Amino acid sequence: MTDIFAAMRAEVQAALAALLPGLDPAIAARVEVSPTRDPAHGDMATNAAMVSARAAGRKPADLAAALATALTASAAIAEATPAGPGFVNLRLRPVALRAVLPAILRAGIAYGDGAAGGGQRVNVEYVSANPTGPLHIGHCRGAVVGDALARLLAKVGYDVTREYYINDAGAQVAALAWAAYWRYLQAIGTPLTEEEFAAEVPGGLQYRGEYLIDIGTALARAHGERLATATKGIAAPERWIDTVRDHTIAAMMAAVREDLAALGVAQDVFSSERALVVSGAADTLIERLRGDGLIYEGVLEPPKGKTPDDWEPRPQTLFRATQFGDDVDRPLRKSDGSNTYFANDIAYHADKIDRGFTLLIDVLGADHGGYVSRLRAAVKAVSHGAATMEAVLCQIVHVVKNGQPVRMSKRAGSYVTLRDLIDEVGRDAVRFTMLTRKADAQMEFDLDAVVAQTRDNPVFYVQYAHARCRSVLRAGAEMFGPAATADAALAAVPLDTLAAEPELAVIRRLAAWPRTVEAAALAREPHRIAFFLYDLAADFHMLWNRGKDDATLRFLQPDRHADTMARLALIAATATAIRSGLAVMGVDPVEEMR
RNA sequence: GGACCCGUAGCUCAGCUGGAUAGAGCGCUGCCCUCCGAAGGCAGAGGUCGUACGUUCGAAUCGUAUCGGGUCCGCCA
Numbered sequence: 122m123t124d125i126f127a128a129m130r131a132e133v134q135a136a137l138a139a140l141l142p143g144l145d146p147a148i149a150a151r152v153e154v155s156p157t158r159d160p161a162h163g164d165m166a167t168n169a170a171m172v173s174a175r176a177a178g179r180k181p182a183d184l185a186a187a188l189a190t191a192l193t194a195s196a197a198i199a200e201a202t203p204a205g206p207g208f209v210n211l212r213l214r215p216v217a218l219r220a221v222l223p224a225i226l227r228a229g230i231a232y233g234d235g236a237a238g239g240g241q242r243v244n245v246e247y248v249s250a251n252p253t254g255p256l257h258i259g260h261c262r263g264a265v266v267g268d269a270l271a272r273l274l275a276k277v278g279y280d281v282t283r284e285y286y287i288n289d290a291g292a293q294v295a296a297l298a299w300a301a302y303w304r305y306l307q308a309i310g311t312p313l314t315e316e317e318f319a320a321e322v323p324g325g326l327q328y329r330g331e332y333l334i335d336i337g338t339a340l341a342r343a344h345g346e347r348l349a350t351a352t353k354g355i356a357a358p359e360r361w362i363d364t365v366r367d368h369t370i371a372a373m374m375a376a377v378r379e380d381l382a383a384l385g386v387a388q389d390v391f392s393s394e395r396a397l398v399v400s401g402a403a404d405t406l407i408e409r410l411r412g413d414g415l416i417y418e419g420v421l422e423p424p425k426g427k428t429p430d431d432w433e434p435r436p437q438t439l440f441r442a443t444q445f446g447d448d449v450d451r452p453l454r455k456s457d458g459s460n461t462y463f464a465n466d467i468a469y470h471a472d473k474i475d476r477g478f479t480l481l482i483d484v485l486g487a488d489h490g491g492y493v494s495r496l497r498a499a500v501k502a503v504s505h506g507a508a509t510m511e512a513v514l515c516q517i518v519h520v521v522k523n524g525q526p527v528r529m530s531k532r533a534g535s536y537v538t539l540r541d542l543i544d545e546v547g548r549d550a551v552r553f554t555m556l557t558r559k560a561d562a563q564m565e566f567d568l569d570a571v572v573a574q575t576r577d578n579p580v581f582y583v584q585y586a587h588a589r590c591r592s593v594l595r596a597g598a599e600m601f602g603p604a605a606t607a608d609a610a611l612a613a614v615p616l617d618t619l620a621a622e623p624e625l626a627v628i629r630r631l632a633a634w635p636r637t638v639e640a641a642a643l644a645r646e647p648h649r650i651a652f653f654l655y656d657l658a659a660d661f662h663m664l665w666n667r668g669k670d671d672a673t674l675r676f677l678q679p680d681r682h683a684d685t686m687a688r689l690a691l692i693a694a695t696a697t698a699i700r701s702g703l704a705v706m707g708v709d710p711v712e713e714m715r
Numbered sequence: 716g717g718a719c720c721c722g723u724a725g726c727u728c729a730g731c732u733g734g735a736u737a738g739a740g741c742g743c744u745g746c747c748c749u750c751c752g753a754a755g756g757c758a759g760a761g762g763u764c765g766u767a768c769g770u771u772c773g774a775a776u777c778g779u780a781u782c783g784g785g786u787c788c789g790c791c792a
Contacts, residue, residue: 425716
């Protein structure tokens with residue numbers, strides 16, 4: 122048991138059960154053992170007396186007193202005192218508290234792993250950008266949040282699959298094919314001007330970015346002039362559109378994967394919307410829902426207070442989303458007879474359910490917030506309640522440089538691609554910074570601040586703590602030899618000299634890591650990991666700084682071997698916990714600051 | 716008109732799913748380096764947690780209402 126909070130909770134529950142034999146298990150389950158806010162209150166506190174007082178018909182304070190007396194008998198507890206409205210504060214025997222250090226050193230980076238996920242199969246879908254252009258900074262947040270969430274869920278025992286849904290079936294992909302075709306015609310030397318070409322494109326020429334030039338060149342190399350007319354003009358679309366579209370999507374997805382790889386993100390599965398349509402899976406699913414009586418032809422009311430100009434009532438194929446908690450029934454067919462995005466997305470989520478996932482987590486942009494309720498309804502309907510769908514919404518990121526906002530326009534220059542961002546500040550800084558805000562809170566990404574070497578930059582502050590740990594361990598290895606300072610050796614070292622308050626503060630923080638991981642995973646909030654690491658780093662730097670005022674608190678004391686080894690164990694455990702946390706964030710720890 | 720998200724210190728944000736005197740960084744004020752651990756450190760001021768009711772032993776946290784900001788609202792994805 123490496124989670125001493127869980128261990129103490131079990132002891133409290135046992136003591137409570139002995140005190141109140143008939144206690145409802147549901148109440149016992151509400152017992153918590155949590156860190157105290159104030160060290161003066163001890164190491165931990167439990168609410169056991171307060172949650173069970175009513176059912177027991179006793180006053181919380183009396184029950185707390187009785188519980189405190191009972192807990193005093195525990196081998197791990199030095200002192201148990203009733204406090205406040207019915208808390209029982211626990212001060213652990215230093216031996217019990219320090220025991221987390223060897224536990225960490227033995228567990229290594231696996232420290233904090235848990236079983237709360239119970240092996241449940243969960244699919245985390247994230248990024249899922251249109252393959253119509255390079256990934257930009259908006260996609261970046263979803264990529265980092267999704268990836269970190271997947272790692273976090275895996276750490277607490279979920280069976281996680283990471284997935285990317287390629288939106289390659291809609292009108293935008295047709296527009297992309299036309300745009301690539303334009304670059305192809307240019308590559309073979311068409312006499313057409315861009316305006317002349319654009320005039321012939323249904324819906325106009327939409328994607329004018331330079332990133333399609335290479336694709337046009339590649340098409341020309343592979344197909345010569347066969348995709349154009351004899352005069353290098355626009356051929357009938359059926360002669361080229363499949364070829365151009367497929368080539369372009371493949372090329373864009375290759376670029377997307379490269380960008381993701383540069384960010385350290387690698388999904389396990391890439392699913393194609395187009396494949397669902399082509400295979401007929403989408404239509405089959407719609408018919409299945411129709412068989413369940415969940416589809417009908419009907420007319421929707423226009424949204425109140427905001428009627429579109431071109432609104433006219435029209436019968437549509439509708440899914441009975443309102444039966445599953447949505448506000449309005451949702452259309453599945455466009456007026457041209459093709460499926461709406463939602464229709465295909467139902468089929469896609471049904472496919473995930475068929476593949477055995479019982480928890481579907483979609484990491485979406487906040488502009489998709491209005492889409493969540495219909496999707497959740499669809500998942501409920503398709504799985505007959507066996508699967509649940511959750512959404513993690515990522516709010517917009519504003520990029521700031523030199524105090525000035527960087528505009529997000531697809532037109533020249535000011536478009537911030539994911540690659541630009543990584544090149545500018547580095548992969549680890551991007552990832553860490555993206556996790557320093559709750560996903561559903563807006564974020565300002567200050568390009569200058571994330572590379573600043575100051576305390577208010579958590580990336581630096583946490584890495585600096587790890588580098589300092591490693592530096593001390595290197596010096597320790599010089600002094601005592603590498604064998605003596607290896608984790609396995611330090612795990613066996615006597616620790617009773619670790620008694621100074623700043624040392625205990627670090628130990629208490631380290632002890633809280635498993636419960637922090639579990640809570641973050643259950644709340645689907647990977648940003649909590651970043652905040653934990655910042656707090657741990659702060660505790661560690663404080664300990665380091667004590668050495669400046671009081672030389673006896675410096676880590677390496679050549680003439681006091683036992684003290685030094687104990688401190689090295691503390692430092693090695695700290696470094697391990699930092700690495701454990703950074704691993705969840707997908708950030709590489711550094712050995713030294715440069 | 717409706718749905719979802721957000722309102723916490725001057726600023727940027729945490730707050731462990733209902734717990735004790737609401738925290739951190741920046742900024743501000745005052746101290747602390749001849750050198751050996753100052754890319755800093757210590758201390759302090761600063762908040763009726765948007766507002767009002769309610770739920771209960773107890774609310775920043777849950778509910779209702781309301782104000783303010785954001786996102787979205789049939790054939791975009």
